[in-house]
Amino acid sequence: MTTAATRQPALRNAYDVEAVRRDFPILATKVRGKPLVFLDSGASAQKPRAVVDTVREVYEKGYANIHRGVYQLSQLATERFEAVRGKVAKFLNAASAEEIVFTRNATEAINLVAQSYGRTFFKEGDEVVVSEMEHHANIVPWQMLEMQIGIKVKVAPIDDAGELIMEKFATLLGPRTKLVAITHCSNVLGTVTPAAEIARLAHAKGIPVLLDGSQAVVHLDVDVRAIDADFYVFTGHKLYGPSGTGVLYGKKALLAKMPPYQGGGDMIAHVSFAGTTFREPPHRFEAGTPAIAEVIGLGAAIDYVESVGRARIAEWEHELRDYATARLSEIPGLTIYGTSKSKAAIVSFALDCAHPHDIGTILDMEGVAIRAGHHCAEPLMDRLAVPATARASFAMYNTPAEADALVRALRKVREMFA
Amino acid sequence: MSDLRELYQEVILDHGKRPRNFRHPGDANREAKGDNPLCGDKVTIYLKLSPDRRIEDVAFQGRGCAISTASASLMTELLKGKTEAEANALFGAFHHMCTHDDAAPDLPKSLEDEFDRLQVLSGVRQYPMRVKCATLAWHTMKAALDGAGNASTE
Numbered sequence: 001m002t003t004a005a006t007r008q009p010a011l012r013n014a015y016d017v018e019a020v021r022r023d024f025p026i027l028a029t030k031v032r033g034k035p036l037v038f039l040d041s042g043a044s045a046q047k048p049r050a051v052v053d054t055v056r057e058v059y060e061k062g063y064a065n066i067h068r069g070v071y072q073l074s075q076l077a078t079e080r081f082e083a084v085r086g087k088v089a090k091f092l093n094a095a096s097a098e099e100i101v102f103t104r105n106a107t108e109a110i111n112l113v114a115q116s117y118g119r120t121f122f123k124e125g126d127e128v129v130v131s132e133m134e135h136h137a138n139i140v141p142w143q144m145l146e147m148q149i150g151i152k153v154k155v156a157p158i159d160d161a162g163e164l165i166m167e168k169f170a171t172l173l174g175p176r177t178k179l180v181a182i183t184h185c186s187n188v189l190g191t192v193t194p195a196a197e198i199a200r201l202a203h204a205k206g207i208p209v210l211l212d213g214s215q216a217v218v219h220l221d222v223d224v225r226a227i228d229a230d231f232y233v234f235t236g237h238k239l240y241g242p243s244g245t246g247v248l249y250g251k252k253a254l255l256a257k258m259p260p261y262q263g264g265g266d267m268i269a270h271v272s273f274a275g276t277t278f279r280e281p282p283h284r285f286e287a288g289t290p291a292i293a294e295v296i297g298l299g300a301a302i303d304y305v306e307s308v309g310r311a312r313i314a315e316w317e318h319e320l321r322d323y324a325t326a327r328l329s330e331i332p333g334l335t336i337y338g339t340s341k342s343k344a345a346i347v348s349f350a351l352d353c354a355h356p357h358d359i360g361t362i363l364d365m366e367g368v369a370i371r372a373g374h375h376c377a378e379p380l381m382d383r384l385a386v387p388a389t390a391r392a393s394f395a396m397y398n399t400p401a402e403a404d405a406l407v408r409a410l411r412k413v414r415e416m417f418a
Numbered sequence: 419m420s421d422l423r424e425l426y427q428e429v430i431l432d433h434g435k436r437p438r439n440f441r442h443p444g445d446a447n448r449e450a451k452g453d454n455p456l457c458g459d460k461v462t463i464y465l466k467l468s469p470d471r472r473i474e475d476v477a478f479q480g481r482g483c484a485i486s487t488a489s490a491s492l493m494t495e496l497l498k499g500k501t502e503a504e505a506n507a508l509f510g511a512f513h514h515m516c517t518h519d520d521a522a523p524d525l526p527k528s529l530e531d532e533f534d535r536l537q538v539l540s541g542v543r544q545y546p547m548r549v550k551c552a553t554l555a556w557h558t559m560k561a562a563l564d565g566a567g568n569a570s571t572e
Contacts, residue, residue, distance in 0.1 A: 032421075355483035357457050358426075361545060365422050374458050387458035387481055416426060417435075417484070 015316040020308060021397050023048045034367030037402045042187055042215060042346050042393030043371050045240045047301070054300035055242060058293040066292055067266055067283075081292055084299035085282070091302050092232060093223040094249050101248040101255070101282040102290055106214045107137040109233035109248035110181070112261040112285060113210055114141035117231075118179070120259055124150035126178040131156045131164055131193070132383050133186040136376040138212045142181060156182070158383065162189035162338035166197065173205050180209045184216035184232075188375045188391065189338025190321070190346030192220065195227045203228065208254065214238055218395070219317055219344035221310045224249055240396075241301035242294035248285070255281035262287040305396075313396045317345040320394045324403040331410055333418065337384055345394035348375075351410070353417040356390040362416065363390075366409040368402075425541035425548075426484065429492075434484030439477040439494035446475065452558030452569040454550050459486050463558045471502040476559070483551055489539055490555030496532045502563055504529060509556045512536050516549050 021027050026046050029036045038046060064074040066081050085097040094100060103109040118128070118141075128142045132155055145151045154177070156169040164182070173180070180202045185192045195216075199209045208230035216222055217234045224232045229249070236245030250258075260267055260278055264287035269277040278284045305313065324347055328334055333352035351359060360372030371391045374381045381387060392406055446464035453460045461480035468474050476497045478490045497505050504526075511525045511533050525533055542552045554569075561569035 357459075357483040357548070357551065358485070361425065361548060362422060373456060378458075381458065387460070416422070416431065 015312055017316065017397065017399050021399075023050070023304070024397050025049055025052065027397060031367040031369070032365060037366075037368040037405045039392040039394065039398065039402065039406060040369045040371050041218075041395035041398075042238070042391065044237045044243065045218065045395055046397065047242070047297075048240055048304045050304045051241060051297045051300045055293045055297040058296050063293060065289055077292060077296075080296050080299075081290070084295050084302075087299050087302050088247055088249075091217075091222075091306075092247075092249055093225050095225065096252065098280070098282055099249055099252050099255065101250065101285045102295055103233075103246035103248055103285075104244055104291070105237070105246035106212060106233045106235040107141075107246070109246050110137055110210070110212065111141045112248055113181075113231050113233075113250070114145055116258045116261045116285070117254065118142075118145050118151070119149060120257075122149060122151050122178050125152065125176055127152045127154050127172075127174065127176045129154045129156055129169070129172050129177055129180045129182070131169075131182045132158045133162065133164075133189055133191065133377065133380045134181075134183055135187050135212065135214070136378070137214075138181055138183060138210075139379065151178070152176075155379075158189075158191075161340050162186065162191045163340045163342075164191075164193050164198075166194070166201075169198070170201050173202060173207060177202075177205065177207050180207055182209070182211060184211045184213045184222070185219060185344050185346075186338065186377075186380075187215050187346065188348050188377050188380055188389065189340065190215075190343040190348075191338055191340040192216065192342045192344055194342075195229065199228045199230075215344060215346065219314060221314065230254055236294070236298040236301065239298070239301055240304060241298035242291070244291040244294045245298045250281070252281070255285075258285075260284050260287070264288045266290075308396060316396065317394055320398055320400065320403065321345040321347065323400050324392065324394065324406070327403055327407045328410070331407065331414065333414070334410070337386075337389055345398075346391065347393075348389040348391045350386055350389050351413060351417070354413050356388040358417065359390045359410070359413050362413045363406070363409045366405070366412065368406055368409045370406070421544075425545065427538045427541070429538045430484060430488040433488035433491040437478075437487050437491035439491065439498075440479060441477045442479055443475050443477050446477070448562045448565065450558050450562035450567055450569055452480075452554050452561065454482075454486070454554050455570065457483070457551070459483065459551060459554055461486065461490055461555050461558055463490070463555060463562045465559070465562050467502070467563070473497050473500050473502070473505060478555060482554070485539070485542065485548055485551040486554050489552045492535065492539070493555050493559060496535060497559070500532075505559065505563065508532055508536075509560055512539075512556060513553055515540050516542050516552050519543065 064077045066078040085100045088100045089097045142153045210231035213234040232249040237243040267287040337348040356372035448465040459482035464477045466475035476494045542548045557569040
């Protein structure tokens with residue numbers, strides 16, 4: 001049997017994780033007197049100093065409302081805000097910045113598509129295809145359309161490894177299918193779905209595709225044009241950026257024919273009581289004052305990730321995933337959910353002797369923060385036939401030693417419960 | 419580990435692993451389902467209530483963490499033979515214990531021994547996220563007594 005000591009050296013590569021860790025001030029924190037081992041970045045990631053500093057600097061030196069003021073401070077804030085639109089477009093390899101809509105989070109981005117695109121172009125009896133491993137954010141907005149206009153949500157099943165069963169998915173694409181809305185990376189299983197293949201199959205039948213990239217953009221180099229996604233959504237706070245920032249990418253031709261989602265200031269061309277006209281996308285979809293400093297902070301997060309290098313981060317995370325998976329597998333009575341070969345550094349598991357909540361509490365006493373619960377994916381819990389799982393999600397700042405700390409803490413759980 | 423042992427006392431681990439009265443009595447005449455949507459804990463409480471509203475039998479089924487299972491198990495042991503008023507008084511005192519540091523008010527002397535046995539769960543006070551685990555069975559028992567059918571910690 002290989003021991004941890006012999007396996008660890010394989011992780012040595014050019015990636016300087018200690019330097020990365022120094023960029024995240026919170027990682028120096030202690031929890032209950034023990035060093036913080038933060039393995040819940042899949043819920044929300046910690047922020048690098050560059051992001052914290054940028055947000056503070058905006059408020060201290062460069063804050064004003066955008067798209068309104070004739071004064072210099074407002075113009076500068078507007079320029080910095082709009083520059084992030086371009087940065088996000090480049091990050092996703094979108095064709096232009098006009099295809100990037102800022103939202104509060106991925107949830108709002110999906111609701112925008114459901115309420116604007118869906119309510120306009122779907123009719124009673126039309127179908128939206130989702131998968132069995134969706135986050136509630138990519139289920140409930142479509143169920144609301146079921147209630148509002150009588151569409152049907154069809155569910156593409158997954159196999160026991162946690163992969164989408166492509167043959168079954170293909171058979172769900174019928175004449176009434178109006179949209180495919182599927183995760184690009186499962187927040188529970190870590191499975192990275194074959195996004196380009198999903199789009200190819202859907203497009204062959206003239207069906208547009210929305211991908212939930214909330215987890216994927218953190219772990220993969222996403223190229224919306226290579227995938228040929230029609231809509232792509234993600235949230236800023238999982239990408240090391242501030243909360244309150246989200247992104248909807250939509251192909252220009254699609255956004256152009258979509259009506260506004262919310263009405264208010266900043267989204268209008270002219271307002272009169274005789275009739276109001278709307279601005280062109282993306283501004284048409286951004287009513288009211290947005291999260292100005294936070295969006296500028298999201299720009300700093302993207303810069304930070306790019307400076308470390310997405311490919312290098314992905315390589316590091318894959319090693320962490322493999323190491324953590326191997327170490328966890330040594331624990332008797334531990335089951336890992338999600339064994340796809342195409343998998344991000346998200347490891348869900350259960351112990352035969354302890355409920356995930358008891359695991360979470362005991363790990364917390366050891367300074368190890370994980371998620372325990374249904375992960376906003378109750379239908380997936382039903383598919384796995386478990387009430388909940390424990391989940392360790394690894395980020396660019398995690399280390400093999402932290403995977404070891406997780407394993408040590410889990411052994412304490414076993415001592416207590418087994 | 420000492421803090422942990424305060425939460426996970428031997429009594430709790432024992433009841434969590436080997437819950438008492440984990441069954442569905444055929445002659446139960448009251449039942450209610452409880453769930454904690456955040457963690458997926460589910461419990462069904464069964465009561466056999468006499469015409470003078472005494473709990474002749476109480477049992478439960480369901481799945482949950484060690485805290486919620488142990489709490490349900492202990493509750494069934496304590497409530498058998500109690501009147502509805504006594505069950506409500508114990509629930510009030512128990513709920514107070516889980517959420518407050520000071521002593522529970524107004525508990526009849528006759529229930530002090532039962533309340534003492536519930537002290538093993540007082541550790542949840544330090545873990546606000548876990549209070550709902552400890553109180554789920556009691557909320558559900560109350561719903562069964564009241565004929566409400568369902569209880570949720572939300």
